[in-house]
């Protein structure tokens with residue numbers, strides 16, 4: 661499991677979990693909805709210090725969220741640039757969060773521009789939103805695409821199409837716990853074990869066996885996070 665911190669306090673908590681449990685690794689960074697934190701040099705220094713920890717396998721999640729409007733895009737872009745540079749310096753994966761307002765695509769379009777600017781292939785489109793242009797750019801630049809529990813939702817046809825088209829060596833699944841519990845647990849508090857439902861759905865969708873999906877998503881995670889397994 662990779663557990664993600666969204667601010668300094670939570671990054672420290674997730675790092676403690678990763679020290680305590682052999683099968684938990686950590687990602688540290690500043691979530692786009694807290695992007696102002698990254699303006700503070702002390703906070704940046706603290707995250708940079710935590711990021712060097714051996715149990716930290718990724719930087720983030722960073723990215724662009726215009727759904728909540730908690731931070732301006734300008735602030736989110738500055739925070740992204742700092743975090744992607746940190747990931748590059750430490751040769752760790754960067755985890756990208758993208759959330760648009762319903763019916764809009766400002767976050768996705770910003771992500772496309774920023775991916776092109778970053779030119780860093782060790783990245784994960786986390787909880788992928790199904791945006792066609794972003795998928796195309798991400799795949800072109802070598803990114804990995806991660807689907808969460810909402811893949812299993814009946815009306816998520818864009819996600820279904822996307823999940824069918826991603827090459828198997830670029831696919832990941834995730835929980836996004838405690839959010840987006842997959843069917844048949846939809847509406848409940850999500851937990852990591854439920855990722856099995858997402859795996860089963862993905863297998864059915866792609867006409868593959870669950871064992872095959874499990875094997876290649878495991879292998880992809882081990883590779884992109886550099887897990888010592």
Ligand SMILES: [Zn+2]
Pocket residue numbers: 721756757758786787
């Ligand atoms: Zn996210």
